[in-house]
Structures are given as C-alpha cells and as structure tokens.
Amino acid sequence: MAATVMTFPQDNMDDDDAAVWERLTRGVKAYEPELPPARPAKSPKAKPKQPRRATVTPSARPLSAGKQASQPIDLRSGEKAGIDGATRRRLAQGQIPIEARLDLHGLTAAQAERRLARFVDQAARTGVRCVLVITGKGSEGKGVLRRLVPLWLKT
Known part of the structure; x- marks a missing residue:
C-alpha cells in the first residue's frame, strides 16, 4: 500500500493565488482539540502491592447459637454473602488459594455441625480467606x- 502524500493549496499555486491564500489564512489558528489532563507518571519507587484481603461483612460472619440471620441467603443457589463481584469471579476461577480444609467424611450430623462451627470461627479469627469444606x-x-452444611453456614 502506497503512502498518501498530503498536498497543501499553496504547493501548486501561482504567486497571485498564494498571496490571496496567505491573506485568507493569516488569522486562522490550528485546531487544538481539548485533551483530558495527563495522568501523573507513576513513581519508579512505588511500593509493591499488598495482596487484597476479602472483607467479611457482618451478615457473613457466623452467628452464635440461638441467633438467626435477618435475611438468610440460599448458599445452594450460588449467592454469596459479603463477597464483591470481582472476588467472586477470582474464587470461581481458582485464583484465590485454598488456605484451610475441613473433611467431614464419616461424621454424624451433630459432630459435623460442631466441627464446622469451630472451623469457621478459627478461620475468621486467623484471617483465613478461602476454605474448602x-x-x-x-x-x-x-x-x-x-444438604445441611449450607443451612448451617447461613445461620
């Protein structure tokens, strides 16, 4: 593809036309579009980013026995309490590492409920962000x- 060469009217005018063109364009200013303000350059000595920690809202914290959540959520439907959309996507894509695991195989419902409550409380106290049950x-x-674990987690 050949490069396009721009020609200006004065390039192919005789002297009379060039003089008229000069008089016509003497007061004309070049168009300068309004540009948004330039962003300041980042400092080369910027601090390294700290990993973001997901925050747990009060509605997502485990409640002690006898208290009920004001509006329980259905965890089985994929609804997540206290998790923003970006964190939810990172979690679903496996980008957030599992920091603690709890295996409830072989336990009765009563044993599993007690162990799950202790596990969630300990994870919250120690700042564990992502667990696998x-x-x-x-x-x-x-x-x-x-079937029962999601019900226990929402109360």
Missing part, C-alpha cells in the same frame, strides 16, 4: 451433610 456423599448417596 468436604462433605462427601454419605451412605446410599443421600448426601445429608452436603
């Missing part, structure tokens, strides 16, 4: 704990 499928494929 393994429920298993139970005998006869009923998945009692799989």
